[in-house]
Amino acid sequence: MPSSTTDHASRRVIGARAALIWGVIATVLVTVASVGVFLVAPEDADQGVIQRIFYFHVAIALVSLVAFAVACVAGILFLRTRNLRWDDVSVTAVRIGILFSVLVIITGSIWAKASWGTWWVWADPRLVTYLIVVLIYAAYFVLRSSVDDDRRLRFSATYAIVGFVSVPLSFYSVRVAQSFVHPVVFTSGGANMPNSMLIWFLISLAAMLALFIALLEVELVGRRTERALRALTLRLESS
Amino acid sequence: MSTAVNRPRWTRQLAGLIRKDLRLELRTKETVVAMVLFAIVTLTIMQFGFGTRDDDLTRFTGGLMWVTLAFTAVLGVGRSYVAEREQRVLDGILVSPVPRVVLLAAKAIAIVIYMAITELVVIPVVGIFFVKGPYWDSIGWIALVALIANVCIALSGTLFSGLALFTRARDLILPVLFLPALVPVIIAGAGATHAVVGGPHDMSDYRGYCLFLVGYAILFLLVCIATYDAVFDD
Numbered sequence: 001m002p003s004s005t006t007d008h009a010s011r012r013v014i015g016a017r018a019a020l021i022w023g024v025i026a027t028v029l030v031t032v033a034s035v036g037v038f039l040v041a042p043e044d045a046d047q048g049v050i051q052r053i054f055y056f057h058v059a060i061a062l063v064s065l066v067a068f069a070v071a072c073v074a075g076i077l078f079l080r081t082r083n084l085r086w087d088d089v090s091v092t093a094v095r096i097g098i099l100f101s102v103l104v105i106i107t108g109s110i111w112a113k114a115s116w117g118t119w120w121v122w123a124d125p126r127l128v129t130y131l132i133v134v135l136i137y138a139a140y141f142v143l144r145s146s147v148d149d150d151r152r153l154r155f156s157a158t159y160a161i162v163g164f165v166s167v168p169l170s171f172y173s174v175r176v177a178q179s180f181v182h183p184v185v186f187t188s189g190g191a192n193m194p195n196s197m198l199i200w201f202l203i204s205l206a207a208m209l210a211l212f213i214a215l216l217e218v219e220l221v222g223r224r225t226e227r228a229l230r231a232l233t234l235r236l237e238s239s
Numbered sequence: 240m241s242t243a244v245n246r247p248r249w250t251r252q253l254a255g256l257i258r259k260d261l262r263l264e265l266r267t268k269e270t271v272v273a274m275v276l277f278a279i280v281t282l283t284i285m286q287f288g289f290g291t292r293d294d295d296l297t298r299f300t301g302g303l304m305w306v307t308l309a310f311t312a313v314l315g316v317g318r319s320y321v322a323e324r325e326q327r328v329l330d331g332i333l334v335s336p337v338p339r340v341v342l343l344a345a346k347a348i349a350i351v352i353y354m355a356i357t358e359l360v361v362i363p364v365v366g367i368f369f370v371k372g373p374y375w376d377s378i379g380w381i382a383l384v385a386l387i388a389n390v391c392i393a394l395s396g397t398l399f400s401g402l403a404l405f406t407r408a409r410d411l412i413l414p415v416l417f418l419p420a421l422v423p424v425i426i427a428g429a430g431a432t433h434a435v436v437g438g439p440h441d442m443s444d445y446r447g448y449c450l451f452l453v454g455y456a457i458l459f460l461l462v463c464i465a466t467y468d469a470v471f472d473d
Binding site: 079132135136139142143146147151154155157158159161162165166168169 | 398402403405406407408412415416419420422423455458459462465466469470472
């Protein structure tokens with residue numbers, strides 16, 4: 001087989017082009033969102049400039065939930081098909097979900113310090129529950145590293161599903177635990193903000209979603225390349 | 240010669256597995272006695288950890304009780320599969336035609352019984368140790384929330400102990416997996432206890448926490464049924 005055809009086929013299997021496209025989309029959207037949030041969006045009358053952290057804080061929080069949902073669905077698909085591709089997606093989504101959840105806690109703490117004068121508010125169930133969610137998903141990697149072979153894949157998929165059960169509990173706790181500290185911006189009646197803010201929030205959300213997909217694709221390309229390299233090394237050693 | 244296999248009904252399988260667990264415990268008395276002693280030691284430490292001998296800890300009763308019960312549950316759940324693994328009984332059960340969900344139910348029921356026995360001691364001891372004021376009128380309500388919480392603890396604990404069983408350093412892995420998932424149970428258990436002890440007897444709060452625990456149990460039951468086959472798919 002000619003080498004250019006082989007290269008083309010390898011690239012298609014590895015999926016580098018999709019990662020590149022999503023990387024470009026994420027860069028453009030994050031740039032537009034940053035400019036819009038800091039320069040164009042109206043300033044909140046009560047909280048002033050610190051309220052602008054909301055656009056990223058809430059967007060990252062929602063996307064972290066999407067990441068854990070993707071990990072859960074990929075876990076289910078792995079248990080049904082035993083296709084390694086879904087294990088790759090699941091573990092990568094959990095990794096990015098944890099990263100985003102830590103960012104939620106950091107941005108939430110900064111907002112708490114500016115608004116309420118303290119870095120941490122135990123009375124706020126959302127902040128606390130995000131901490132619990134991070135602890136739950138951090139245990140995913142402890143579990144994954146302490147089992148081998150087939151069990152590692154099965155247990156990781158199982159735990160990705162079990163971990164996702166904590167996510168609706170976390171989300172629900174904001175409504176049930178009657179928090180009077182955290183501003184509830186989205187209610188069942190819709191968004192509690194003017195359209196000039198809502199549009200920039202939606203752009204930030206799209207930017208964070210694109211960033212998640214881009215990071216997912218890049219990590220998956222890395223994993224597929226590693227696997228292809230390992231297979232090639234084995235073939236060369238056996239020939 | 241007939242090749243048909245007379246497989247026992249699932250109810251008989253379940254009863255057999257529970258009987259096996261309870262008989263093992265009655266003979267060795269390793270798990271429940273250790274759980275009760277551990278709980279009392281923890282409650283004693285709590286008194287000195289949270290205040291001096293004269294401090295009134297009534298308003299912390301719920302927290303003290305449920306933190307103790309959560310740590311005790313980790314201890315009990317951690318022991319739940321150990322005897323079977325050490326004696327290779329688990330291999331026998333796994334190759335027998337027992338559905339995995341029956342194995343899950345048997346283990347969960349055994350944990351509920353272990354926890355209930357522990358709470359028979361812990362709930363009165365908490366009242367004697369920490370509560371200055373009315374307590375014994377509310378003990379039925381505390382027992383009820385403890386019963387619901389036991390189902391939550393047993394369902395999630397059975398699943399996590401199954402996962403931790405095959406890991407390296409399983410004694411370390413189990414608390415790391417299990418305790419974060421138990422946090423909602425501790426919050427609801429402590430909240431419900433506070434609603435009836437040392438507080439204004441707010442029964443609507445109590446009902447809310449109990450309903451939350453029922454929701455938690457249902458959610459984990461569904462997850463256990465969906466994933467238990469994958470845990471023991473050897």
